[in-house]
Amino acid sequence: MEKRFMTGNEAIAEAAVQAGCRYFFGYPITPQSELPEYLARRLPEVGGCFLQAESEIAAIYMVFGAAGAGARVLTSSSSPGISLKQEGISYIAGAWLPCVIVNIMRGGPGLGGIQPSQSDYFQATKGGGHGDYRLVVLAPSTVQEAVNLTMEAFDLADKYRTPVMILGDGYLGQMMEPVEFKKRKQQSLPPKDWTLTGAKGRPRRIIKTLYLQPEILEQRNLTLNRRYQEIIKDEIRAETYLTEDAEVIIAAFGTVARIAKSAIRILREKGIKAGLVRPITLFPFPYQTFAQISDKIKKILVVEMNLGQMVEDVKLGVCGKAEVFFYGRTGGMVPSYDEIVVEVEKIVKEP
């Protein structure tokens, strides 16, 4: 199969097109602007529509409108822009609409910087907007994986009628790698019998989130929660790397997991048997993987490009059965493999 050399941003955009996405609404922000730029050229070729909105807020509601009209639809942004979208994401989740949202994270808080970061982990996995809802959050660590997960994201969104987030960082967005676009197997998805297309020959349909009677709203939220439980049961993905004989585990997601792999190779040359657990789905989180691994391995180092967010979920998974250490860089600084090696050596030496 033909390989193409592309940035993560462009590859995600092309993957969306190949997954049948024909609509994109967004607003420019560094470091993800190549994604909308690519689609501004590409979508007209396939009869789709790219529209630059006046704000992130408008963009996410255009997504709401297009999703409600039955289309596969994408938006993308970077951290400050994703904050602006949170209101609409809550409405999309509450209205049970499918869509895919890409966050190519940069340093925060506030305007922060434009260098890569993972500091939106909490926002992505613990709610973000108001109300009782979750996002499915997928965290690719290579451009190829970003392509595969983007294609899968549209199926997951349609399957569970939920927004799905691709959570990458500035490195993933800007980095060029060879990728191939394999056609995804046709999934059996539920019929979209709720879309607004004009009430011709059928009763009218309403897409809404206002339920003034608490009994009814509770039922809506319980239905949503049952869907999340199904997602937790069936959709958890994690990669384990050299964990079989490991004495110490590094836990990392996205770009940091790649750096951790380099660190692990160096550590093994030095005689320290290190392994990696890399959550691919951040929601649903692979708690069970950590529960199992901490039965035999008693030291886990969590490395993130933030000051300690995923580490809280790792601790929940480990549940006191192993010591959990943390190393993070923030503000757009990226931990080097040397730094990770030093940290692992430190914790291995501890009694």
Add this chain to the structure above:
Amino acid sequence: MEKVFGRPKSLLAVRTHYCPGCGHGIIHRLLAEVMDELGIRERTVGVAPVGCSVLIYNYIDCDMYEAAHGRAPAIATGCKRVHPELTVFTYQGDGDLAAIGTAEVVHAAARGEQITTIFVNNAVYGMTGGQMAPTTLVGQKTTTSPFGRSAKHSGYPIRMSELLATLEGAAYIARVSVHTPKHILQAKKAIKKAFETQIKGLGFSLVEVLSQCPTIWGLSSKESLDWVEKKMMPYYPLGEFKVPKEEKV
């Protein structure tokens, strides 16, 4: 015997939650009559606002979204871009459209988005209990302007129709009122024209409807009709501010 007057087919036979004397009931009916007359009920999608008319989807018999506060034009845009063959309208109040949703409506108009907006201006936030709106008149008392709106403190009410009419993408912009039978008939004509503008693909269309809110204004129904004429109309003149180019002689 021939039936000469009845409930429009697009208006559901249910009781509304509106206060006695409120203008929304009249405006809903006009909307439904226009949908019937144009025969578009089955290919129309509406977008409800946040505000008193949030429950419009319980009264108009067509597919509808419920938007977040002010975001209706963005949702309508998403729908219309996917289904250009549909007629898409938003129904919004003055707090929704002229404050929190100013950006969305201005840019929908600027893009010449092929949608129609019914903009109901009653100079207050009704549903939240009568706070000052962007359209509240100078001197008008509300719960958040208890001494009367002060221009020095809160600035001036926005004339949205005049503002939007400056945009190239806006094809039809009119301000009407529903405080007398004559004005109601004129309002219907404008709403029909706005929908026709969309159906012909001429651009964005909006009808601003001055509407009475006796409950929040603290007036009787009759007094509130007079208030529209004497207080609102001098500041918000009625008329067509923009008509489609093809109609210009």
